[in-house]
Amino acid sequence: MxxxxxxxxxxxxxxxxxxxxxxxxxxxxxxxxxxxxxxxxxxxxxxxxxxxxxxxxxxxxxxxxxxIQSISKLLNLIIAIQHLDEADIWQRVGREPSGQAFNSIVQLEVERGIPRNPFINAGALLVTDLLVSRIMSIHWVMRELARRLAGNPTLGFDTRVASSEMAHKARNAALAYLMKAYGNLHGEVDEVLDVYFHGCALxxxxxxxxxxxxxxxxxxxxxxxxxxxxxxxxxxxxxxxxxxxxxxxxxxxxxxxxxxxxxxxxxxxxxxxxxxxxxxxxxxxxxxxxxxxxxxxxxxxxxxxxxxxxxxx
Incomplete structure (x- = not known):
C-alpha cells in the first residue's frame, strides 16, 4: 500500500x-x-x-x-483477540463509550459489574483477568509482543512504576473486587492487578x-x-x-x-x-x-x- x-x-x-x-x-x-x-x-x-x-x-x-500506561490496554486486547475465543471476551465486557471517567466505580455498579468497554480501567482489568486465567507467562507474552511489534528487543517494564502503582492500588482494586462480587472477574485480584500494572509500566x-x-x-x-x-x-x-x-x-x-x-x-x-x-x-x-x-x-x-x-x- x-x-x-x-x-x-x-x-x-x-x-x-x-x-x-x-x-x-x-x-x-x-x-x-x-x-x-x-x-x-x-x-x-x-x-x-x-x-x-x-x-x-x-x-x-x-x-x-x-x-505507556493505558496504551497498554490496546496491547492486551490484541493479545486476547489473538489467543482467546472472542465470544468469551465480549460476553464479559462491552463495546460502548462510557461517557464517564476512566476509573468510574458508579457506572460499574449500575451496570452490575460489566464494564462498558476494554479501554476504561474496569474493562482493561477484565481483559487482564482473561489473560491471566488462559495464558501462561503472561508478563513474558506482553513484553515479547511489544518488542516484536516495535522492532525493539530491549523494551521492558519499568518496575519502579509498576511497584508505585501497586502501592497505590486502592481504586483499581475496588473496581476489580466489585466485578468479582458480581461474578465477572474470576482470578485473584492482586494477581490481576500485578499483570495490569506491569502492562501500564511498559x-x-x-x-x-x-x-x-x-x-x-x-x-x-x-x-x-x-x-x-x-x-x-x-x-x-x-x-x-x-x-x-x-x-x-x-x-x-x-x-x-x-x-x-x-x-x-x-x-x-x-x-x-x-x-x-x-x-x-x-x-x-x-x-x-x-x-x-x-x-x-x-x-x-x-x-x-x-x-x-x-x-x-
Missing amino acids: STSFDPSALDDLLARIAHDAPRHFGEGQVANYIPALAEVVPDQFGIAVCDVAGRVYRAGAADTPFS SMSCVDVARAFAFLANRGVHPDDGGVIVTPQQNRQLNALLLTCGLYDAAGDFAWRVGLPGKSGVGGGIVAIVPGQMSLCVWSPRLDSYGNSVAGLRALETLVEGLGVAPLG
Whole structure:
C-alpha cells in the first residue's frame, strides 16, 4: 500500500510541531496520583510517525522512553483477540463509550459489574483477568509482543512504576473486587492487578509506539515483516473501538478535533491511526482534566490539518 504524502514535507511539519510544542508546556498537570509519574519532568515533547511501508519520521524527544500506561490496554486486547475465543471476551465486557471517567466505580455498579468497554480501567482489568486465567507467562507474552511489534528487543517494564502503582492500588482494586462480587472477574485480584500494572509500566518511546501499532493502519499486517497481527475485520473493529472509546469521556471531543482512532495514557502518550497511511505517537506528560496530554492533543490537531488526512470525510 502506498503513502499519499510527501516525506520531506512530513519531516518539516513534525519539526515545526516540535518547535511549537513548548507553547503548551505550562498547561495541565502530570499524573501525580501515581508517585513515580509525579516525578517525571513535565515539559517534554516527542512525536513520531510510522507509515505503512515501515518508514519512521520523528521530531523532539521521540526516542525518550516513557510509561505507556493505558496504551497498554490496546496491547492486551490484541493479545486476547489473538489467543482467546472472542465470544468469551465480549460476553464479559462491552463495546460502548462510557461517557464517564476512566476509573468510574458508579457506572460499574449500575451496570452490575460489566464494564462498558476494554479501554476504561474496569474493562482493561477484565481483559487482564482473561489473560491471566488462559495464558501462561503472561508478563513474558506482553513484553515479547511489544518488542516484536516495535522492532525493539530491549523494551521492558519499568518496575519502579509498576511497584508505585501497586502501592497505590486502592481504586483499581475496588473496581476489580466489585466485578468479582458480581461474578465477572474470576482470578485473584492482586494477581490481576500485578499483570495490569506491569502492562501500564511498559517503557516505550514515541518511535516504539508508532512502530508497534502501524499494523492498525495496514489492515492488520505488520509493515516490517508482513506478519498478520489481526485479521482485516478485527483491524477495522479495533479502529472503531479506538475512535469511540479510546480517549474515555473525551472520545467525542477527540473525534471532533482530530478525527482518528486513538488511545491515550496518563503517562502523556497518545497513539493515533490514519487508516491506510500511518500510525502516529505523541508524548508530553502534562495532562488535561480527562487524563490526556495537552501538548499531544494540540500536536495531533496540527498534524492532521497539515497532512490533510480526513478518514471521516
